[in-house]
Amino acid sequence: MEVEIRLIIAGIFLFLGCFLLLxxxxxVVRFPDFYTRMHAAGKGDTLGQLLVLLALMIHEGxxxxxxxxxxxxxxxxxCNPTATHALAKAAYLSxxxxxxxxxxxxxx
Amino acid sequence: xxxxxxxxxxxxxxxxxxxxxSLYVIAHGELGPGxxxxxxxxxxxxxxxxxxxxxxxxxxxxxxxxxSDFFNPTGLFIYAxxxxxxxxxxxxxxxxxxxxxxxxxxxxxxxGIYGIEIGVGITVSAVMTTLFFEMARxxxx
Numbered sequence: 001m002e003v004e005i006r007l008i009i010a011g012i013f014l015f016l017g018c019f020l021l022l023x024x025x026x027x028v029v030r031f032p033d034f035y036t037r038m039h040a041a042g043k044g045d046t047l048g049q050l051l052v053l054l055a056l057m058i059h060e061g062x063x064x065x066x067x068x069x070x071x072x073x074x075x076x077x078x079c080n081p082t083a084t085h086a087l088a089k090a091a092y093l094s095x096x097x098x099x100x101x102x103x104x105x106x107x108x
Numbered sequence: 109x110x111x112x113x114x115x116x117x118x119x120x121x122x123x124x125x126x127x128x129x130s131l132y133v134i135a136h137g138e139l140g141p142g143x144x145x146x147x148x149x150x151x152x153x154x155x156x157x158x159x160x161x162x163x164x165x166x167x168x169x170x171x172x173x174x175x176s177d178f179f180n181p182t183g184l185f186i187y188a189x190x191x192x193x194x195x196x197x198x199x200x201x202x203x204x205x206x207x208x209x210x211x212x213x214x215x216x217x218x219x220g221i222y223g224i225e226i227g228v229g230i231t232v233s234a235v236m237t238t239l240f241f242e243m244a245r246x247x248x249x
Contacts (some may be wrong), residue, residue, distance in 0.1 A: 075125075082118040089112075 010059040017051030020044050033099035034091055042084030049076055112161070119161045126154040134229040137221075144225035148183075148232025155237045164244055176238045183231030190223045 024044025031037045053073050057066040127150075134147030159167025191202045199206030204220030205213045 075122075078118060078122065082114060086115050 006058060006061070010055040013051050013055035013058060017048045017053075017055060020048035020051060024048060034096060035088060035098050038084055038088050038091075042081060046077060046080045049073070049080075115161055119157055123154050123158055126157070127151060130154065130229075130233075134225055135222075137225045138218075144228030145232050147225070148229035149236060151229065152233035152236030152240075155233070156240045159237075159240065159244070164241065168241065171237055173241075176234050176241070179230055179234035180238060181231075183227040183229065183234070186227030186230070187224055190220055190227070194220070 021044065024040050027040025027044060028037050031040055050073055053069050057069050060066045060069070130147045130150035132147075133142035133150060134144055137143030137147065155167070155171050158170060190204075190207075193208060194203045194206050195201055197206035197208040202220070202224070204217040207216040207220050210216040210219065
């Protein structure tokens with residue numbers, strides 16, 4: 001019984017994580033310019049991997065594997081926003097202008 | 109250079125853990141996934157990250173040309189010396205069971221594989237660092 005409850009909770013987290021990753025992927029394809037795509041990829045991927053790995057941790061229980069998964073979560077939580085920041089800053093410093101609706105109407 | 113505060117802070121925070129993980133990968137090469145090559149690549153990537161974030165001169169201060177030129181052949185030397193010790197012990201090249209002065213065959217095999225992994229890791233990390241510095245520098249001397 002306990003195992004079944006744990007499986008159900010893990011499944012819910014896994015579903016939420018996959019949903020967020022799917023939303024992030026759709027955002028990367030559909031958003032108009034570089035900055036908004038970085039926005040979708042950075043936030044969606046970070047939270048999505050947290051939820052997926054949390055589901056794996058719940059499924060595994062308290063063991064060495066779940067502690068390693070926790071370390072992976074901490075690593076990605078620090079590194080993914082930093083990588084997003086570095087990419088966006090490099091794009092901004094090299095002169096890429098953010099997309100606006102007005103420029104679109106001018107036929108650009 | 110002074111304005112990249114977030115990148116500098118995060119890489120200064122993460123590089124020790126990256127290097128610790130690379131040592132873990134090297135040491136657990138024969139039990140789990142990983143090994144000398146993979147651990148050496150992670151170790152070299154940490155040096156490359158440092159040099160990319162803090163600049164080439166600062167990176168060359170930490171990992172000098174002399175140091176990387178020394179570690180390039182050192183790992184290869186460890187590899188070759190272990191292999192030749194196996195020949196001296198009466199086996200073939202890299203037949204770890206025959207390593208002299210250890211006695212126990214299983215222990216000799218384990219220690220031989222450890223030595224090989226460490227040598228491969230040293231050489232791979234040094235070669236990656238050297239390649240990065242040689243490709244990234246601008247002058248032609």
